[in-house]
Amino acid sequence: MADFFNIDNLIGYKPEHMLLHGPTKLLLDNFHWHDPKIGIVASYTPKARDVHDHFGVFRGVDQIEAFAQASIVSCGTFLECKKLNCTPLQLKERFVPAFISVGMVTFHNYLAEGETFISIGKIRFYKFRQMVSDGRIYKVPAGLDLTKYFSDFNESRLDNYDLGEDFSLIAELFDITGRALKKETFTTNK
8 A cells, every 4th residue: 555645646546545445335446547626537347246136237326336436535535634634544533424415417328247437527516524526437448558548637638528439428427425424423313
């Protein structure tokens, strides 16, 4: 694991060190582009467990969760850790990430086991541990080296969803909102 205090973005950082879900709930494989106050590009390839009992299809609800993990959870955790000068594990001792709301989502296609996709998230709002993002999910062309492909990505390309024509639009997501809630909230509301 890279030293969290010495990184400027999540490129090369392992999602399992950023997101503190159990391994069957982690829907991110890699971070490919990240500007902490602008947005992120992350990828995932659905596993057999992700499509079990769903006819081999990676469900829309799971796509929303993968997008949220890539955008509001990863980006929000990164910014909050930097602000509080702590690691993600230390942040987990104090806060729990939670969905606040999901705005409009339009699905254009589906994903199946083994089909790699990217979540492109644009941060629209971040304040008081709450983040809102918009974005898209695209199926990645087979065999594409995502690290190389996104090595020269920038904010302008993010804003315009500037990708090759061989990427397939899967979903458009708006107003995906999450907030880090204090752990006491969960112990006092029982």
